[in-house]
Amino acid sequence: MNMTFLQELFNSITQRDARLWRRQGEAGIPDHGQVLAACRALLESDGEASSISLASRALSMYNRLTREERTRFFEGLSSEFAADPARIDQAYEAYREQRDNSRLQALFDACEPRRQELFRRLNLATNGTYELVRMREGLLALLHEWSGDKQELAAIDADFAHLFGSWFNRGFLVLKRIDWNTPASILEKIIRYEAVHEIRDWDDLRRRLDARDRRCFAFFHPAIGDEPLIFVEVALCRGLPDRIQPILSGEPSGERDIDDPEAADAAAFFGISNCQTGLRGISFGNFLIKQVVQELKLELPQLKHFVTLSPVPGFAAWLNERRDDEILPDELRQLLHELDAPDWHLDPAHSERLAAVVKPLAARYLVEEKNARGLPLNPVARFHLGNGAELHRINWLGDISPKGLKQAGGLMVNYLYVLDDIERNHENYTANATVVCSNAVRDLNRRARKMAKGEPAK
Numbered sequence: 001m002n003m004t005f006l007q008e009l010f011n012s013i014t015q016r017d018a019r020l021w022r023r024q025g026e027a028g029i030p031d032h033g034q035v036l037a038a039c040r041a042l043l044e045s046d047g048e049a050s051s052i053s054l055a056s057r058a059l060s061m062y063n064r065l066t067r068e069e070r071t072r073f074f075e076g077l078s079s080e081f082a083a084d085p086a087r088i089d090q091a092y093e094a095y096r097e098q099r100d101n102s103r104l105q106a107l108f109d110a111c112e113p114r115r116q117e118l119f120r121r122l123n124l125a126t127n128g129t130y131e132l133v134r135m136r137e138g139l140l141a142l143l144h145e146w147s148g149d150k151q152e153l154a155a156i157d158a159d160f161a162h163l164f165g166s167w168f169n170r171g172f173l174v175l176k177r178i179d180w181n182t183p184a185s186i187l188e189k190i191i192r193y194e195a196v197h198e199i200r201d202w203d204d205l206r207r208r209l210d211a212r213d214r215r216c217f218a219f220f221h222p223a224i225g226d227e228p229l230i231f232v233e234v235a236l237c238r239g240l241p242d243r244i245q246p247i248l249s250g251e252p253s254g255e256r257d258i259d260d261p262e263a264a265d266a267a268a269f270f271g272i273s274n275c276q277t278g279l280r281g282i283s284f285g286n287f288l289i290k291q292v293v294q295e296l297k298l299e300l301p302q303l304k305h306f307v308t309l310s311p312v313p314g315f316a317a318w319l320n321e322r323r324d325d326e327i328l329p330d331e332l333r334q335l336l337h338e339l340d341a342p343d344w345h346l347d348p349a350h351s352e353r354l355a356a357v358v359k360p361l362a363a364r365y366l367v368e369e370k371n372a373r374g375l376p377l378n379p380v381a382r383f384h385l386g387n388g389a390e391l392h393r394i395n396w397l398g399d400i401s402p403k404g405l406k407q408a409g410g411l412m413v414n415y416l417y418v419l420d421d422i423e424r425n426h427e428n429y430t431a432n433a434t435v436v437c438s439n440a441v442r443d444l445n446r447r448a449r450k451m452a453k454g455e456p457a458k
Helices: 003-024 030-045 048-063 067-080 086-095 099-111 113-121 126-146 148-167 182-194 202-208 245-250 285-299 315-322 332-339 349-367 379-386 404-408 421-434 441-450
Strands: 173-178 214-220 230-237 266-274 305-309 389-395 412-417
Touching: 003 230, 030 048, 030 067, 030 113, 048 113, 048 379, 113 148, 113 421, 126 148, 126 349, 182 202, 182 214, 202 214, 202 230, 202 389, 214 285, 245 305, 266 285, 285 379, 315 332, 315 349, 315 404, 332 349, 332 441, 349 389, 349 421, 379 389, 379 412, 389 441
Parallel strands: 266 305
Antiparallel strands: 173 214, 214 230, 230 266, 305 412, 389 412
16 A cells, blocks of 8 residues: 555544544643653554554644743653663663673663653654653743753753754754745744844845855755755855955945856855754754865856855943953943944954054954853854854944844954865864964964063054
């Protein structure tokens, strides 16, 4: 018998059952105990058809829980569906007595929390994968505001991350180009999920998808249909762009403006947006950039440069802390306070004085400031350096929008992807947290060290 027919039959049955359960439950909202009971029944189920039906029922009930009841549901998952300590001890003692592969596998099985098998079975439901992604999104929100012991909820999150790491393996991802012919349902999601530079309306989106000098690509997963996982926006240009406003506005930007994609020699990634909060920590961006580079090279073999035009979130906050740092000379600290003046960037002379100070400090921030793990403090730097890019150029007044001025004093950064160097850079970063940067950025960092000693900024 045709397996597609069987699957469609199962889906129709479970969708019908889910609608029936919703209608029956309209008079009263389920509580966490009922959902946990449904989960226990699902784990005890033997047949595929009954498991699909029970999974759909459990997810349908979960989606109708109140916020408080969802919290209690996760607490139940933490306690009732954890690994059994006694079973672990027994399996470990058996392995100590005889160290063979079968007993090692038994130990592995004992250590796995029951939640993981529960999530696998919930995944059988129609749209189960997407529902579990949404469930983790709710868990992450709860973790953010949780005042109790976070270790219990963090263990559930670790189970989600472990499973999603396999379910959303690169081999399952599908790269699609987004253009004006893409279904409207997906285009609406692109507008909604854009996280770097807001898409104001449909006209703005049309400009960003203009085939003359724009490209957009997204990763999808077969199990969640037309929900994009991550997408990247690309501007085709002559030379490396240093300002975002001409790209976003579509206004002529001089010699770099093009009307024919074959006239471009550079592809600039100016927006990378993760779409599913429930997949936080599951890395797609490195695969996305590398595959998009391959797609662009096939379409436009004349392209020589692959570069980002990236924001520097967190730099302004870090710079504010330096303003009262007694290590810095008084004159330098006073100059940094001028960033508080309204429209300071509109005064060319004032802007030039600040550039001589702020750009070197930005180089220090990006090259030398590290987090507790010894990696660059800036999250965008960690992403691109980890992908094998080079910190190439710091662009003064690269983003003069209110957001750009607030988060980074108007700075933007070019991270350059040199195809022959990507793997080496990635290995050096992974092994030694090496920040590969251009001579220009190294010179700015040396200038920052001199400034801290009271020497002239230039």
